[in-house]
Amino acid sequence: MPHKYRLPQGGKIDRQKPIKFTFNGVTIEGCQGDTIASALLANGIRITGRSFKYHRPRGIVTAGIEEPGTFVEVMGEGRSTTVPATMVHVQPEMQVKSINCWPNPKYDLAQLLQVFSPLLPSGFYYKTFFQPEWKVFEPFIRKMAGLAKIPQDDTPLQSYDSTDTHCEFLIVGGGISGIIATVMTAQTGKRVIWVDNLQNQHGGFPIASADKIILERWLQALRDQLKGFANVRILKQALAWGYREQNLVLVNQNREEVNDVLLWRIRARQVLLANGCTERGLVFPDNDRPGIMLASGVMKYCQHYAVTPGERIILYTNNNSIRILAETLMGQGKEISAIIDTREDTGQDYRGLPPTIKILTGYEITKVIGWNSVRGLIASSLSGDDSIRLSCDLLAVSGGWNPNLQLWMQSGGAYAFSPETATFVPTTSLQEVIALGMCAGYFNPKENLCETRKRVSELIENLGLKSESLELPQLNMSEKPYRIQSYWQPSSTNIGSKSFVDILNDVTLEDIKLALREGYDDIELVKRYTTLGMGLDQGKTGNVNATGIVATLSGKPMDDVGLIKYRSPVSPIPFGTVGKPEGKFIKPYRTTPITNWNRKNGAVLYEAGANWKRPGYYLLQNETMAEAINREARAVRNGLAIYDGSPLGTFEIKGRDAAKFLDMIYTNRIGDIPKGTGRYGLMLTEEGFILDDGVCFCMAENWYQVSVSTGNADQVHLHLEKCLRYDFSHLEVSVTNLTLQWMNATVCGPLARDFLQEFSLDIDLSPEKFPFMGIRDGVFNGMPVRIARVSFTGELSFEINVHTRYLKQLWERLISKGNKYGITPIGSETNHVLRVEKGFLSLGHEVDGVVDPIDLGLGWVMSKFKKDYIGKKAVALNRTSHLPRKELVGLVAQNNDIQFPEGAPIVVSKNQSIIEGHVTASVWSEINNRFVALALLNNGRSRISEIVQVRNLTGIEKGEVVAPCFYDPDGKRLRS
């Protein structure tokens, strides 16, 4: 019979709109507005899942995000991972599956495991499973673990987005104090954001129905009033889940209208936490049986979903908030058979209830009857002289109320135990945040109203702002203050039962006792040893009880024991909301104006540092990579080639002290570079590490242009700026990054000059007028150009720099006219081969963090005349060390067919683990018709012609140490 437990009227569900879904394959009917949990309860389904460790039957416990009892997987399209059944609204044709059980929760096979439960106290796995070895057992354990499967389908049924904003006041929480705080702060005229928090939508502290009506009417009026404020933004259906430094609050908003989740990063001057409170359970034997629920859950199902999942109802409590539930249920015509209260003295709390209700004060539950569902219980007096058996099919429990401290704790706020309310309440804050209302420990609605108004108006006043005074409603039924007496654990437990402190993670009272007995005596050690509070719910209904138990057992004050730390997020959130797979945009890459030309002409492009994508080589039809590189290399050495050198970092250094500045930056002399020429230079860090090598040109007096390696441009920029703003701020210099302003096409090869002379160009290219390392401005076929005679290949070359907008035009002209010279575009792989042939250094290869310029044969670049430059002192100091120097050498294999692998170590002998160097680069040299390599070798320069041993994974290959240059050692060609 469907909807057996649905009340005939009331609730916020739509009885006219039935919704059918399946639960473990069985079709269930709910109504529009139902959650999975409320629909299951309405249909009398008790066992909704199995527990994680013991596979005990479990039911629904609460109606909110604190749910520890029932987790499900939603299958089919738009699959979810594990979610609490209380948080998902039913939808037509939804397929819902319980977790931790097979084939279904009622007849779960693994429940046989319960037989072994005496062997599974907390931490049992630390004591066993390691003989002979953990790996024998691990596969079985792993299989049992985990909850849902990860959804494999990529259907973007829900999309994710994020946005940033800021405000003066951020109010978290949609309850009484949240609304009051929003209205009051709104009146200041400042920007206000109100998060109508999902966290406290489970009902919160109960309010007598007469008062509730008054209050709701009043709150509605306030809500209406808010519509008139343009400075208030309301985030509905939102969960504030993270609280970071500098008052950054993270909120996920479910925007059903557009079917997405929006992450808000809200930076607030002042945060007001009004995110309510959560009820906790009581610890007693077998308190996890289906049919045992938290009172607040029963209340919410009754009022909101019109479901009362039982006929014979017993209430169990240690505080007076349960009375309102009794009245509410009676108001729905339900029968309460008993109220069991652990307090001896309940004062007037139950006065005026009908005599049919048995009131047992000073009693505790010592036994629960029923396996798959609660059927009754035994209550015993605390004095131990009486016990009574009662039957019931629903047991509603209230162990008291806890402020929702999750965000408060994340903000760094302190908290302390309040004996009157038997819970932890916020005390001093670390950031600009206050807690309000129930979140501050004011549970009674009347008190809540007054205290909230007081605190908010104080806050507004302290900030020098104004708001109107707020008239509070009269709540006559709420005169009685909240009264509670701590009850942390049953006075005795019987063998065979389990008293759960953390229902989700199957952690019992005995587990905590064992932890303490074994010396795991800090609450955080208890947590880790027993896994208490480490589940999906982060122990929202159990953690305070755990503290109470530890305090009682160890005789320590509650404050000394403290609370288990809640961590972000308040409740699990999908990764999709915080990070996006950005595909092509993850690090947007830079292109040059001829990237498209490159693509069309067979270029193989890849990441080349600093987010440039760059041709490695150009593949002609039927060519292998090696063939392509060799073809390109031949073109450079024998004919004409062209290279897109645009990504090269280019900086302009200007100002009266430019030379002085550069003389500190570079190791060599800059001040005496003649106008119109450049000089190769090295930059070191103050610690003596090589930061960059490049060329510095003097354009005119006090005007220099430096070019630096592509991948290093950003770092060099930072270095130059830092030096300038920090250490040499007294100098009058400016540094401008022109990397994207100057693009270049580098024309190289022995035919380069002849070729360029075919164009209209007002620069004399003859070696006399335009020698190596010269730089000239001119006009090339109508385009303003700056041509530099630098060479990274060791061949005659002209770097033609133009403004970005001319590069394509320049490139196409060069290519079309160059056809008759066999002009060949080349990529960075070929460049690499050619520079290795020349022994030019490359930062990513030869610079290793242990070498200095002298090691690399660049001692001549370290000026002896300059008293000081960055890195000079460090290099000198490092050279006093006794460690051998790693020096750059060339290396050729004794066996001509061998290519030494890049990165392979040079060892003293095959069997000794002494590394004396390594191969830094190794290429096929087309011009030499053999493999050649560069290496760093201990004291290598004095070991030329020695035979050394290169170790690869299969053995040793012998090589001869040679000078690190395999082509044109005198540099005639590049100067030609």
Place this chain on the structure above:
Amino acid sequence: MQKYSLFSLIRNSFTRHRNWPRAWKSVDLKQSYDVIIIGAGGHGLATAYYLAKNYGITNTAVLERGWLGGGNVARNTVTIRSNYLRPESIPFFVKSVEMYEGLSQELNFNLMHSRRSMIDVIHTYPKLREITRKMYNMDIFGATYKPISVAEIRRRIPTLTGGGANSRLPIIAGMVHPEAAVNRHDAVAWGYARAASALGVEVHQHTKVNRLLKNPDGTIKGVSTTKGDVSAGKVAVAVSGHTTQVTDTVDLNLPLRSFNLSAFVSEPVKPMIDVIVNCADLGFYLSQTAKGELVIGGVPDPGQSFRRGSNQLIFERTVGAMLELFPSFKKLKLLRQWGGTLDTAPDSSPIISETEIPGLFITAGWWGGYKAIPAGGLTFANLIATNTPHHLAKSFTLDRFKTLDYILESGTTARV
């Protein structure tokens, strides 16, 4: 020490586990010890254990300001590996990984040590070059790094569906490190504490060292704690991110900077990844625990910090990087996140060293130091007991800074 075994578990189940003894003793703090170790983290506890076991030094107190193992040892992502670059580092980490493998038996405590290959997913050529060089160097010291194809990466990690040919940074290569492992961090701290305690070592929780004390002749005298002054001939600082907070009290100048490193876990899901996935180019790594949670880590926060938290920017970038390779994880949920305070030397390599104050020793600069706990403890104990560095750790002394002989494990210059 009562032996832990299946047998003892069964036997104790008859008495409903009411007779298990304390895992470590609880005694009052004495006024003097032979050795004081500050910090009951992995390194502090392991050091105490090896001092007792290898050198018979048992009159030792480990002083912990919070609870045992509550620092980084409880906050890290338990990646254990020996894929280092420099010959100064590799043998040390190889030893540590080896020691971990037999440690459950040695300590009689299940560390749930589990070999999981680590797969490096490589997107750029410079990274490939660096890792290839590691491969050759590791081979010399008996550690393994094996190249694997992109197809093989995808076969072994079926959920890794991103990083294809059309992505911004396609995967170009992979490398497997079969010796890599994960285990249970708390168990490492508890196992060492229990074994050390059985040898006579005292562990004092909630005993914060406020100050170091010196003798008039400049040697170490002891420490001043929240529970009073305690003297010792030798004091060893093993406080991870808080080293300078302790050593500043005697005006030591150390090349250390503290920072925050964070991590996070997902909700538990059924087993789907049985390797450690590391992607340095995008900046994240992950593995799946025996409980089914994915443990995910990224790069440190910028700037110095003693706030153990999560920088939202770094967090979002790490998640973004993960989703780049594992797009189906977007529905997977974040369960918990946290951070830890670590410290680092300018070259990012560790420091296991005596100091200019005779009798004062430090182990510091550990920011991938979980894997190093066994070898770190072993070598630090050796240094404390014999006043000479262990051969595996001889390059990790403070002396290297005197001549700027940095041991750079990645990159070619020091940190900014």
Place this chain on the structure above:
Amino acid sequence: MITINCPFCGPRDEREFEYCGPHRQKRPDKINEMTTSAFIDYLTVPENPEGEAKEVWWHRRGCGAWLLVVRNTRTHEIIKVSELDAT
């Protein structure tokens, strides 16, 4: 994720800035005359306070200013931001 109040641009997100290390003493003019140990301390020993730390941030993706930021390393609260005055 922090917000830095650039004296020129107003409060801006961390994403616009680049962290450029802890504040240190300006490079000594006579670095050559420094003793080795003073030089090594200058190079390798940063201030590492648990509390107010001075650090240098560059508004790289903003106005380009170099800023001296006083930040509490325990709370990440920013106490003061000013233009880097390296004198």
